[in-house]
Amino acid sequence: MLKQFSLDTTRHGLVNITRQVAQAVKESTVQDGIAVVYCPHTTAAITINENADPDVVHDLILGLNAAFPDRPDFRHGEGNSAAHLKSSCVGASETILVAEGRLVLGTWQGVYFCEFDGPRHRQFFVKVM
Amino acid sequence: MLKQFSLDTTRHGLVNITRQVAQAVKESTVQDGIAVVYCPHTTAAITINENADPDVVHDLILGLNAAFPDRPDFRHGEGNSAAHLKSSCVGASETILVAEGRLVLGTWQGVYFCEFDGPRHRQFFVKVM
Amino acid sequence: MLKQFSLDTTRHGLVNITRQVAQAVKESTVQDGIAVVYCPHTTAAITINENADPDVVHDLILGLNAAFPDRPDFRHGEGNSAAHLKSSCVGASETILVAEGRLVLGTWQGVYFCEFDGPRHRQFFVKVM
Numbered sequence: 173m174l175k176q177f178s179l180d181t182t183r184h185g186l187v188n189i190t191r192q193v194a195q196a197v198k199e200s201t202v203q204d205g206i207a208v209v210y211c212p213h214t215t216a217a218i219t220i221n222e223n224a225d226p227d228v229v230h231d232l233i234l235g236l237n238a239a240f241p242d243r244p245d246f247r248h249g250e251g252n253s254a255a256h257l258k259s260s261c262v263g264a265s266e267t268i269l270v271a272e273g274r275l276v277l278g279t280w281q282g283v284y285f286c287e288f289d290g291p292r293h294r295q296f297f298v299k300v301m
Numbered sequence: 302m303l304k305q306f307s308l309d310t311t312r313h314g315l316v317n318i319t320r321q322v323a324q325a326v327k328e329s330t331v332q333d334g335i336a337v338v339y340c341p342h343t344t345a346a347i348t349i350n351e352n353a354d355p356d357v358v359h360d361l362i363l364g365l366n367a368a369f370p371d372r373p374d375f376r377h378g379e380g381n382s383a384a385h386l387k388s389s390c391v392g393a394s395e396t397i398l399v400a401e402g403r404l405v406l407g408t409w410q411g412v413y414f415c416e417f418d419g420p421r422h423r424q425f426f427v428k429v430m
Numbered sequence: 431m432l433k434q435f436s437l438d439t440t441r442h443g444l445v446n447i448t449r450q451v452a453q454a455v456k457e458s459t460v461q462d463g464i465a466v467v468y469c470p471h472t473t474a475a476i477t478i479n480e481n482a483d484p485d486v487v488h489d490l491i492l493g494l495n496a497a498f499p500d501r502p503d504f505r506h507g508e509g510n511s512a513a514h515l516k517s518s519c520v521g522a523s524e525t526i527l528v529a530e531g532r533l534v535l536g537t538w539q540g541v542y543f544c545e546f547d548g549p550r551h552r553q554f555f556v557k558v559m
Contacts, residue, residue, distance in 0.1 A: 174333065174400050204432070206466060206557065208335055210398050212407030214351045219518040222472045231504040231511035232518060239368050239497050239515075246360040253360035257368075260348040260361060261390050261519050264410075265397075268523075269468050269557050271432050276555060278470030281522070297405060299335065299398045303462070303529050337464060339527050341536030343480045368497050375489040382489035386497075389477040389490060390519050393539075394526075426534060428464065428527045 173200040175298045181287035184237070186219070186229045190282040193268070193298050194275050200300035203273045210265045210297040215255035215289035217262035218296065223282030236262070236288075255288035262286055270300060302329040304427045310416035313366070315348070315358045319411040322397070322427050323404055329429035332402045339394045339426040344384035344418035346391035347425065352411030365391070365417075384417035391415055399429065431458040433556045439545035442495070444477070444487045448540040451526070451556050452533050458558035461531045468523045468555040473513035473547035475520035476554065481540030494520070494546075513546035520544055528558065 175196040179187055189209070197207050211218045222228040236258050246253040266283060269276040277283075285296055304325040308316055318338070326336050340347045351357040365387050375382040395412060398405040406412075414425055433454040437445055447467070455465050469476045480486040494516050504511040524541060527534040535541075543554055 174398060174405070205559065208396050208398060210396075210405070212405070212410060214349070214357075214407065214409050220472070220522040221514055221518050225506055225508075227505035227507070228472075228511065228514050231501075231506050232515055234503060235498055235501065235511065235515040238501065239519075240364055243360075243364065243367065245363060247356035248354055248360050249356065250354075253357065253364065256350055256357050257361055257364040260350050261368075263392055263521055264349040264395065266522065267396055267466050267468075267525055269432060269466060269555055276432070276468070276470070278472065280472050281470060297398055301334065303527060303534070337525050337527060339525075339534070341534070341539060343478070343486075343536065343538050369493055372489075372493065372496065374492060376485035377483055377489050378485065379483075382486065382493065385479055385486050386490055386493040389479050390497075392521055393478040393524065396525055426527055430463065 173300055177296050179294050181290035181292055181294055183290050184233050185287050186284040188282050189285050193283050196298035197270055197275055197300050202270055202300045205270045205301050207268045207270055208265055208299045212295055215252055215259055217259045217286040218266045219262050219284050219286055220266050220281050222280050252289045258288045302429050306425050308423050310419035310421055310423055312419050313362050314416050315413040317411050318414050322412050325427035326399055326404055326429050331399055331429045334399045334430050336397045336399055337394055337428045341424055344381055344388055346388045346415040347395045348391050348413050348415055349395050349410050351409050381418045387417045431558050435554050437552050439548035439550055439552055441548050442491050443545050444542040446540050447543050451541050454556035455528055455533055455558050460528055460558045463528045463559050465526045465528055466523055466557045470553055473510055473517055475517045475544040476524045477520050477542050477544055478524050478539050480538050510547045516546045
């Protein structure tokens with residue numbers, strides 16, 4: 173089963189999509205397998221990180237901006253090369269295990285859609301198999 | 302189905318392999334599932350990023366070189382530790398969704414083999430299931 | 431088949447878990463498919479890198495610490511935001527191909543559990559399908 177979701181993002185941000193991914197697993201009726209969460213955009217990404225303290229999300233964005241800043245020698249005319257770079261380093265997808273019909277996430281893990289060049293209207297896919 | 306491809310790389314570079322991955326999906330006759338693109342090398346990687354403007358590829362390499370430079374306190378005798386680091390950050394594989402017999406890629410997405418320590422003769426694998 | 435493993439880590443370190451992953455593949459009796467190695471922690475990760483020279487592991491940690499240092503403007507009270515950042519950049523899982531009942535790894539590739547905020551008691555999962 174392939175399920176598509178939409179969201180509207182702010183400029184930079186991580187949006188917690190754990191609930192949607194868990195819902196897709198439930199609807200799939202798959203008991204044991206994997207869920208692949210996929211981002212079809214090149215200036216956004218999917219990651220798994222802490223679901224509790226929102227300061228972690230703040231710090232992730234800050235740390236990514238510091239490690240992958242805009243650079244005067246970037247050539248891409250749209251001016252969003254740093255966002256493309258973050259997209260490749262964080263990655264376009266996450267694969268999460270499914271057991272007994274549920275996502276196997278650690279206690280502190282949530283699934284996030286990462287926006288690096290918003291605000292935009294975005295999609296993501298969840299495939300359970 | 303596991304399909305192996307070869308390529309010859311330059312020193313640093315991203316090689317667009319979307320066509321080969323799409324061909325492997327077609328030959329597999331899998332209608333719905335996933336395609337895993339896998340790099341068996343430790344100084345190279347697989348990523349998904351923009352397929353249109355080649356300046357994005359230029360900027361990705363520039364940004365990776367800036368974030369992960371060679372360092373005087375690296376110990377590895379081959380002198381390519383920065384390439385190993387990029388390999389782990391960009392990642393050895395990408396998982397792409399397959400629906401109706403085709404790769405589910407976003408409009409601007411292409412699949413790239415990333416060479417961080419070439420020129421070399423390299424391989425990559427595509428598994429469709 | 432979902433198999434769980436435990437390990438005890440040091441402060442920063444990459445632990446070679448290739449043997450455990452290969453064992454899980456063997457026990458699964460899966461001949462052709464994939465093995466997903468999954469880390470359920472938000473300050474650790476899974477990566478694939480060189481299995482031969484331990485200096486590569488030293489250099490990977492050094493390079494990650496340099497690219498993603500602690501920062502005075504991090505807000506997260508636990509003081510381990512750099513570890514969360516490394517977790518998202520290296521990634522929570524690796525997907526490895528299985529053919530003829532064995533992991534398809536390159537000659538120099540090993541699978542590593544990456545500890546960024548130890549010492550801790552940690553788990554990882556291997557799903558073969």
